[in-house]
Amino acid sequence: MRKFTFFTCFLACLFPVAGFAQYTGREAQAIARLERELKTDVANDALDGGISALIMKNDKVIWAKAFGYANRDTKKLADTGTIYRIASITKTFTATLMMMLVEDKVISLDDPAEKYVPEVKNIIGYNEDTKFTLRQLASHTSGLRRWSxxxxxxxxxxxEWQKKLLLSLAQTQFESKPGKQWLYCDVGYCILGLALERAAGQPYMQMVKNRIIDPLHMTHTFFAPDDASLPNLAQGLYNPNGVVDTRIPLSQNSGMGYGVPNGGLFSTPTDLAKLVSTFITKTGLLSKESIRQMKLTPKGGKDYGLGLALDPQNNVNYFGHNGLIPGYSSQYLIDDDSKYAVILMRNYNVGFTNVIVTAYKLLDDI
Structure with a gap:
């Protein structure tokens, strides 16, 4: 029988846990394969980095485990409460906040962004034919290039992210006309975040905290680490070319310029599971209709709704989001049919495990 550890007890208090030992045969095989893969890959990567993973069914965690180190200097082991940067998974939070404001009738998805951020008129090539909407910003169909x-x-x-964003607009430009094609766009999500802030008359980061993080009791999710959270923050190992750099991830802990609504959050697998559960069975944050809207690909889009990456081409009902930033890689993925979900967080970029491929394979197997 699987040992019922203190950590399992801790998880049970933090989040509903469906008996870790009571797996179906298919679940047991899939989880065993995942454990072997993650353990082997982290060891073979030989970075003394770590990866934390979690599997849910419906709104319950059925498995959670970590491999390797959260900090290779202190040899602190990773666990599923280790804090990682989740990078572009932040876009799901921003899109969720947007839908909340739609439900509140504060905004409409097809409002032009210039209604709230008239400074977008400073974007190179902005005119009557290149006006873009909040929906287009959230679905990466605004036509804007990825970065300023x-x-x-x-x-x-x-x-000071708002100030940096406004300064950057004069050096931001279009790649195509709005609504014509899908172009992943980080600066677009920053514009969206500022539009939501101005429309609601409340700071974007405070709204995310008050309306998403706090109601879901995500006690280890935030935009900037404080002294209390630093001991649990995974050390970022940036290794795009095989050489590990810890300085860049460390320097970005205090901020990344305008990079807040597009990728500024820190979180843990157990915290993120609480948001993920709202897209599976719980509807406490958003109505079912709002979630349905988020899973629709708009005109000109491709395999992306509103803050959610989709996969209709492979005849599977999977959706989620990944995140990649210097020193950290992450992925959450949900099977809308079976109601399984998987979350992976790692404190380095290049390794044997591809967090996106691994997440898909797990849902296929389970």
């Missing part, structure tokens, strides 16, 4: 060309756009404290 301003060299320092992604540098600066988290509390």
């Amino acid at each position: 060309e301003m060299f320092t756009a992604n540098i600066g404290p988290v509390g």
Whole structure:
């Protein structure tokens, strides 16, 4: 029988846990394969980094485990309460907040962004034919290039992201006309975050905390680490070329310029599971209709709704989001049919495990 550890007891208090030992045969085989893969890959990567993983069914965690180290200098082991940067998974939070404001009738999805952020008129090539909407920003169909060309756009404290965004607009430009094609766009989500802030008359980060993080009791999710959270923050190991750099991830803890609504959050697998559960069985944050809207690909889009990546081409009802930032890789993925979900977080970028492929394989297997 599987040992019922203190950590399992802790999880049970934090989140509903469906008997860890009571797996179906298919679940047991899939989980055993995942454990072997993650354990072997982390060891073979030979970075002394770590990966934390979690599997849910319906709104319950059925398995959670970590492999390797959260900090290779102190040899602190990773666990499923280890804090990681979740990067672009933040976009799901921003899109969720957007739908909340739609439900409140504060905004409409087809409102032009210039209604709330008139400074978008400073974007290179902006005119009557290139006006874009909030829906287009959230679905990456605004036509904007991924980033501003301003060299320092992604540098600066988290509390000044709005200022950095506005400075960057004059060096932001279009790749195509709005609504014509899907172009993944980080600066677009920053514009969206500022639009939501101005429409509601409340700071974006405070709204995310008050309306999503706090109601879901996500006690280890935030935009900037404080002294209490630093001991549990995974050390970021940026290794795009095989050489590990810890300085860049460390320097970004205090902020990444305008990079807040598009990728600024820190979280843990157990915390993120609480948000994921709202897209599976719980509807406490959003109505079923709002969630349905988030899973629709709009005109000009491709395999992406509103803050949710979709996979209709492979005849599976999977959706979720990944995140990649110097020193961290993450993925959550939900099977809308079976109601299984998997969350993976790692404190390095390049390794034998591809967090996206691994998440898909787990849902296929289970």
